[in-house]
Amino acid sequence: MKRAFIVSILLLLVIFSVPSLSSAQKPIVLGAPLPTAFLYGWTAEKGLKLAVDEINAAGGVTVGREKRPFKVEVMDTRDLEPVVPVSDALLVLEKLILEKNADFIVGGPARSEAALAAMDLLSKYKKVSILTTGALSPAYHRRVEAEYDKFKYCFRISGEVGWLVAGEFVPKLVDIKAKLGLSRLFIMVQDVAHARGAGDLTGKLAKEKGWEVIGTEIYPTGTTDFSVGLLKARRENAQVILIVMDMPESSVLLKQWFDMKIPALPFGTIIAAAEQPGFWRATEGKGEFCMASVVNAGNAPSRATPWTMKFVEAYTKKYGLEPEGYGTSSSYMAPYVLKDAIERAGSLDSDAVITAIEKTDLMGVYGRIKVHPKSHQVIPSIDPNEGAVGTIFQWQAGKRVVVYPPKIAMGEIKLPPWMKK
């Protein structure tokens, strides 16, 4: 009886000592300021959590001589809402740093205006940040390059609009002109800074490549009727409609385009509504033929690297649907980039981690991940062995078929029947 009692006590001690052992492994807190009600927010959250689960299941991060798990703290910034509440996003960021004791910031803020404003806070608190979703403004990495000592804490491993336009959209337009003989471009953009900038730049570069830009329409956020603009495009014999919109109402545009049988191919360089796997069902197939960019490979299925489909399958298994759009694969890669850098740095010290991230050379989900040592922007490429590759796909029979860049393309562009001569 006495022996049984002692054994029981010992067993209890062992049981209760397990949590105290694990609590000794203080987690590395990743603060994620994200607009969680918007595509670019929840995709990032899901991507981050998937990566963190995988890393923790594999033993965590080696910091010096100890293994520590990652812990994600997500807070809603709401910065993709129409009024762009930058101050709210900054409050959230500060809360993550001061109240949640975030060791690193990953993910957002997602709206360029908020991300740019957040740079000063990151600098003030000396917090290393990896931007992975939403913000596409080139001003972000240009500021880092211009004031390196102040903004060296800021990295971005997702895309930026300068490369997207010059390296992906315009080359794709050149390809469309050569292969399909289309050359008349009509531009429809949302009235926000990044969209207007992307529309203007694409139009300018397309002209240099022999395209005729026959009109530009700028729509305020929340527009629900595009009929007059579409009729203008039809009247002017547009052959491609370039769309740059991150508002949900862009699906109205595509439905109207289909119903009105406008004889111009919709090329959604940024069109958040068309990125998601559920878009097909939501438009009852009216999104067929729409092209869309998801910025980084892996946000739609492709075989960019051996890791791409592994990621797509893991995401699909965990969440029940394919990666949903921009922000997913880059947010998934952020904890891996940090893990790699922390292990090489051997500490969580900001300066040591910055130096380590600058030396990152990791074959990830969307190609080789290396950052420019001065601007801290991921180095883009159209070859996954050289750098981070993007993805432009076209909706074909309910599937997102990658059509650019050529090295990872899984099909060719198809024209709607009412465009065929």
Place this chain on the structure above:
Amino acid sequence: MDILIYGIINSVSLALMAIGFTLVYGISRLPNFAHGALYVITGFLVWSLIHLLKLNYVLSIVLALLIMGLLGAAIYRFVLIRVRGMATSEIIATYALGLAILEFLRWGGFKGMTYTLPVFIEGSVNIGGIPVDLQRIIVITIGVVVVAFMWLFTHFNKTGLALRGMAQDEHAAMMLGIDSDWMAVVAMGMGSMLAGIAAIALLPLGNIVVEAGYNVLVLSIAVCIVGGLGSWVGAILAAFMIGFLQIITVAYIQSHFHMVVAILAIIITLILKPSGFFGKQKELEERV
């Protein structure tokens, strides 16, 4: 031709959005700032009935409208009755309710761009060489039917006549035995159903998003202010004026200024004629 066709469609859409708001204000003097939220909740309700309970489309619409009617009535009976007559409190209470509904929807997972309702009839027709999809033709039909129904209801139905009486002179109506609170319950119920009808007609054209609640509210307020708060005739006239001006702006100036039209109309009206086209405070009979 395209301006005429899409001008009419846009105007009828605005009138549909605003008519519920103007009805509630006309009868009970309650500025229902939850109107946009009621519009959005109808969309998600129909979507849920179709996709979660697997009901057919027509049944889902009928059920959703009934639920909206009850919800509107309950909002008055349990919340607004306590602040009735206190203008600032009414605005705060209805706006807070609207915010609570929209944020609750967001919290409940209704976010993203993939919530849609099917169109009633697929396809499009050519009118004078201009393609128009059938759902937009249906929107016009629904708009005409709703206005005709409301006119008949308020001229030939006992409850409708009581509502008119309330709108014209609340105290006189009460002296004749009309229950003011009951009429306000009916008005809120009907106003919510009208918001629901607008949602059911218009949401199949796009998708159901929480943010639409704010847009619908702003447009409804613009139409009602320009037309004169509480005046149906004014609301319809203002809807046509703003609707056509928006389309003309897109066609001849720049689509960029599309939303500015409604806001500008509010500002100009408040400067030149604060009571709107038909909102003469002393001529209450014009409100219905």
